Amino acid sequence: MYKDFNPSLRTIMTPGPVEVxxxxxxxxxxxxxxxxxxxxxxxxxxxxxxxxxxxxxxxxxxxxxxxxxxxxxxxxxxxxxxxxxxxxxxxxxxxxxxxxxxxxxxxxxxxxxxxxxxxxxxxxxxxxxxxxxxxxxxxxxxxxxxxxxxxxxxxxxxxxxxxxxxxxxxxxxxxxxxxxxxxxxxxxxxxxxxxxxxxxxxxxxxxxxxxxxxxxxxxxxxxxxxxxxxxxxxxxxxxxxxxxxxxxxxxxxxxxxxxxxxxxxxxxxxxxxxxxxxxxLEEGLENRFSRHRLHERALIQGILAMGLELYGNHAYKLPVVTCICVPEGVDGESVRSMLLHDFDIEIASSFGPLKGKIWRIGTMGYSCRKKNVLHVLGALEGVLIRHGVKVHPGQAVQAALDVYQNKEHTAIYPQGFL
The missing domain is CATH 3.40.640.10 (Type I PLP-dependent aspartate aminotransferase-like (Major domain))
Known part of the structure; x- marks a missing residue:
């Protein structure tokens, strides 16, 4: 007998697909x-x-x-x-x-x-x-x-x-x-x-x-x-x-x-x-692009405050995807698995020469919102500590909050994104 169709509710922070x-x-x-x-x-x-x-x-x-x-x-x-x-x-x-x-x-x-x-x-x-x-x-x-x-x-x-x-x-x-x-x-x-x-x-x-x-x-x-x-x-x-x-x-x-x-x-x-x-179009293209840049900044500041390193040429970074170097000696797939099964968060690995060397976090569309950024930062910190990685506890979420608190009074957001 087949079970009722009831897919798990995930926080999807990959470079696609994203939350609808x-x-x-x-x-x-x-x-x-x-x-x-x-x-x-x-x-x-x-x-x-x-x-x-x-x-x-x-x-x-x-x-x-x-x-x-x-x-x-x-x-x-x-x-x-x-x-x-x-x-x-x-x-x-x-x-x-x-x-x-x-x-x-x-x-x-x-x-x-x-x-x-x-x-x-x-x-x-x-x-x-x-x-x-x-x-x-x-x-x-x-x-x-x-x-x-x-x-x-x-x-x-x-x-x-x-x-x-x-x-x-x-x-x-x-x-x-x-x-x-x-x-x-x-x-x-x-x-x-x-x-x-x-x-x-x-x-x-x-x-x-x-x-x-x-x-x-x-x-x-x-x-x-x-x-x-x-x-x-x-x-x-x-x-x-x-x-x-x-x-x-x-x-x-x-x-x-x-x-x-x-x-x-x-x-x-x-x-x-x-x-x-x-x-x-209701949000407006400029407002939408600004929103993606804001949450990108919050995510980046959180990642850096945690003590992790970004991958790639920062001058030509794609605003909606952030790549993070997997710390030396860490099983990147084990981290992704724990994020999925213990926090219901999905992030991505990469392909070819980068497989197992970086994680990719997407901040795209409806997934690109404050709740998701704070959630993924807090969860990633907890999982890395469990994997023996020396991070700066508590700093990631605080750094992201600093970005949001400094910018909220000047940016325009559609209902539900902040």
Missing amino acids: EPRVLRAMAAPILGQFDPEFTHIMNETMEMIRRVFQTKNKWAFPVDGTSRAGIEAVLCSIIEPGDRVLVPIYGRFGYLLTEIAERYGAEVINIETEWGQVFEPSAVIKEIQRTKPKIVAMVHGETSTGCMQPLQEIGEACREFDVIFVVDAVASIGGTEVKVDEWKIDAAIGGTQKCLSIPSGMAPITFNSRVESILLQRKKIEKGLADPHMPQYGQTRVIRSNYFDLSQLMDYWSPTRLNHHTEATSMLYALREGLRIV
Whole structure:
């Protein structure tokens, strides 16, 4: 006999997924509408407009891809990559390798440059490689959750535009938690995620792309239908978008006023996305970014006061992920296990060369609030003492409280965050 479904209530302080905003959960329980019901298509239109506002863009095309964040990345890359295209992917953490793998699966000639994990690229280094290799596409991660670093993008975007290179950005970890300025940074296509700073369950990937990307999609669609100009150099090449589900040219038809059927929309997830975006805009982007920075500061001051060391280049820290060096001789997984089982708190380890060497604490979306920061600091201190680590007892929570008490009178917060 199966037991009643009753998942444990956790304090989730990982870099994703995070705790879901209660109003989003309520929205997901709303009645189902048909996907061509005018009330539902109105919800679709509202969601597109809100995606534009959160990405800070005036792009015509802004809609979600049904699937996790990886689905959005694959949809963009598979729709613009043709076999033999040269794609430059600068790697400074795990998710640069993901961009590389997806591009290679669709026949791209991928060129990588790499830097040490915990660092980011000087924009000039990427621009130099663009000039040397002359790629069709540059694909980069904005916020690398595996290392807690954030790559400056504006100079790279300007160079891509100057050299007529398509600039694709994975903004999965940063959208809704820190600035993502699609138009100002000259990003041609950006992919977000729901399960991080937007505080929505995983299952949709909001994307946006501009007319430069649209022209590629429309040309490929003409080739597929045999309508392209036969005198163009690319005529006769393999131009069909290999994926049906991730074909952005078909998704454009689905999200346009014609509403050509492509798939059955994930109704409850769209409700969740609309409500999550509405909450972001209700808070206001600047207030939201300020809130994430405040709780980041409180967490950092607590970690340092405890006597622990931060990992990575602090000048390029991702504001919504804090990486902590595991003290020498400590079993990092044992600490995480005790936090989970004795305090119902989940934090993360990392990947590859950093596995077992750092802990990653996410302060994202609804998880990014005073109660959670104080709770994780107090619990981590207690667990480390149990593991024989010499910390400064009582200092972590006090240091975080100092941050909050010094800042409360000047910051604006939505109800429930402080």
